[in-house]
Amino acid sequence: MPMKGRFPIRRTLQYLAQGEVVFKESVKVMTVNYNTHGKLGDGVRKFVFFNIPQIQYKNPWVQIMMFKNMTPSPFLRFYLDSGEQVLVDVEAKSNKEIMEHVRRILGKNEETLQREEEERRQLLHPAHFGPRKYCLRECICEVEGQVPCPALVPLPKELRGKYRAALRATTQD
Secondary structure, X not given: OOOOOOOHHHXXXXXXXXXXXXXXXXXXXXXXXXXXXXXXXXXXXXXXXXXXXXXXXXXXXXXXXXXXXXXXXXXEEEEEOXXXXXXXXXXXXXHHHHHHHHHHHHEOOHHHHHHHHHHHHHHOOOOOEOOOOXXXXXXXXXXXXXXXXXXXXXXXXXXXXXXXXXXXXXXXX
């Protein structure tokens, strides 16, 4: 992707992954009401420009809507799955203060994020076998250096049980 436009760094994966806010599962919709002019809304304009892409990247299940020039003072509104609404006043706050406040009230804490990361890593452990939905491999035969599946490649005679039994029977006679 060419680095063109205003602040093209905002579109890089490294920048998007640096976002700190991962919402709780109860957050379904986030609306941002702000004005494109005026000194009191400067922090929320920077928040929309720099931080909303990070929030979208980290929270793909959350719907984010922007409402420009429809309110005298800027605010954020969160709709939760229980039907409850959380209103956050962001007038005269910087974008960093807004991010910290939102992370504190509706974001997951560090312990939860670490626990979820550990669970995700355990599911992707290369020693686990099962359906592709949950594991990297379905069968041990997919590991390099292992015997291939007998359904795909016939086993050598020495590894077959019938051949060994027949060989033992002939040596005993």
